[in-house]
Amino acid sequence: xxxxxxxPAKPLQMSRWFEAVFDTLYLFxxxxxxxxxxxxxxxxxxxxxxxxALVLAGGDAFHLIPRIIVAVSGNYGRxxxxxxxxxLITSITMTLFYILxxxxxxxxxxxxxxxxxxxxxxxxxxxxxxLCLFKQNGWTCAKPSVRWAVLRNVPFLLLGITVAFFWHIxxxxxxx
Numbered sequence: 001x002x003x004x005x006x007x008p009a010k011p012l013q014m015s016r017w018f019e020a021v022f023d024t025l026y027l028f029x030x031x032x033x034x035x036x037x038x039x040x041x042x043x044x045x046x047x048x049x050x051x052x053a054l055v056l057a058g059g060d061a062f063h064l065i066p067r068i069i070v071a072v073s074g075n076y077g078r079x080x081x082x083x084x085x086x087x088l089i090t091s092i093t094m095t096l097f098y099i100l101x102x103x104x105x106x107x108x109x110x111x112x113x114x115x116x117x118x119x120x121x122x123x124x125x126x127x128x129x130x131l132c133l134f135k136q137n138g139w140t141c142a143k144p145s146v147r148w149a150v151l152r153n154v155p156f157l158l159l160g161i162t163v164a165f166f167w168h169i170x171x172x173x174x175x176x
Contacts, residue, residue: 020071023064030057045107052100059093062086084140091132091152095125098159102166109170117166124159128152 034053041047063086066079076083102121106114131137131152138144 016071016074020068023068023071027057027061027064030054030060043107045104048100048104048107052097052104055093055100056097059090059097062089062093080142081140088132088137088139091156092129095128095132095156095159098163099125102163105163105167105170109174111170117162121159121162124155124162128155128159131155 030053034050034057037046037050037053039050041050063083066082066086070076070079070083099121102118106118131148134148136145137148137152
């Protein structure tokens with residue numbers, strides 16, 4: 001969590017400026033890469049890669065822009081709700097990112113009979129999104145539920161492992 005500045009008259013700590021600059025650069029670079037990929041790609045895998053980069057940057061913007069504002073202004077209280085909503089949106093867009101990465105892999109490697117694994121990817125993604133939408137997550141609370149954080153991240157972890165394992169296996173088969 002961002003360290004709050006109780007006295008706005010005092011200068012900002014260097015770490016908060018670093019965070020603001022880093023987050024800003026990340027958002028611009030990720031968005032630039034996404035737009036550039038979309039602009040120069042003709043194949044569906046390349047287009048999906050550009051969309052994937054924009055989904056990542058766009059989703060992260062929902063929580064990073066409020067964080068940047070808090071880092072610069074030190075005014076956490078006014079933006080607490082936006083930060084919480086931003087974390088929820090980012091959680092969902094990260095899930096969409098993995099779905100896009102899965103489909104890019106299917107296009108790049110064209111494995112046979114992957115419908116079962118694709119169904120698993122969608123089930124895990126759907127479960128993750130549904131779990132993220134429960135109010136028990138306490139997205140805007142000062143101390144959100146650790147239980148719900150673990151609960152919603154279990155399908156996300158399994159989704160990430162599934163996608164990473166698929167890419168690893170396909171890459172090994174491609175180079176063998």
